[in-house]
Amino acid sequence: MNLYEVIFWGASGCEHDEDTIYLVRAENWQSAVEQVQTNAPRDAHKIHGSTLAHRVHEIGRDFSPVPEGQILRGPYFQCAYNHGWRAWNREIVGSDYTDNWKEEIHGA
Numbered sequence: 001m002n003l004y005e006v007i008f009w010g011a012s013g014c015e016h017d018e019d020t021i022y023l024v025r026a027e028n029w030q031s032a033v034e035q036v037q038t039n040a041p042r043d044a045h046k047i048h049g050s051t052l053a054h055r056v057h058e059i060g061r062d063f064s065p066v067p068e069g070q071i072l073r074g075p076y077f078q079c080a081y082n083h084g085w086r087a088w089n090r091e092i093v094g095s096d097y098t099d100n101w102k103e104e105i106h107g108a
Helices: 029-039
Strands: 002-008 019-026 055-061 070-078 086-093 096-104
Touching: 002 029, 019 029, 029 055, 029 070
Parallel strands: none
Antiparallel strands: 002 019, 002 055, 019 070, 055 086, 086 096
16 A cells, blocks of 8 residues: 545645645555545535645555555645655646646656
8 A cells, every 4th residue: 555645735724835635545646535535524625615636645655454545644734745756736727627637757
């Protein structure tokens, strides 16, 4: 299993750059997003009128016996900073988020 941060830009009630983040154990990043969409309270991450996750970070492997698809922590509120992890962003067309995702590619 892998560990993912599922990120929603912004955090309701926070005054600075905090984002709304969930730490999820899942087989892949798509399953991590689905777990948050299905199991997290929607009002906790409804920012800017949207309940769509905006970004996902793959932060490592987990070998614990915790069941697949488990939300391990969240929501927590802090700036979502990528420390060199694999990442996916929801694509934007005009000013609207789509259901398409694109992996962020880092230059060498």
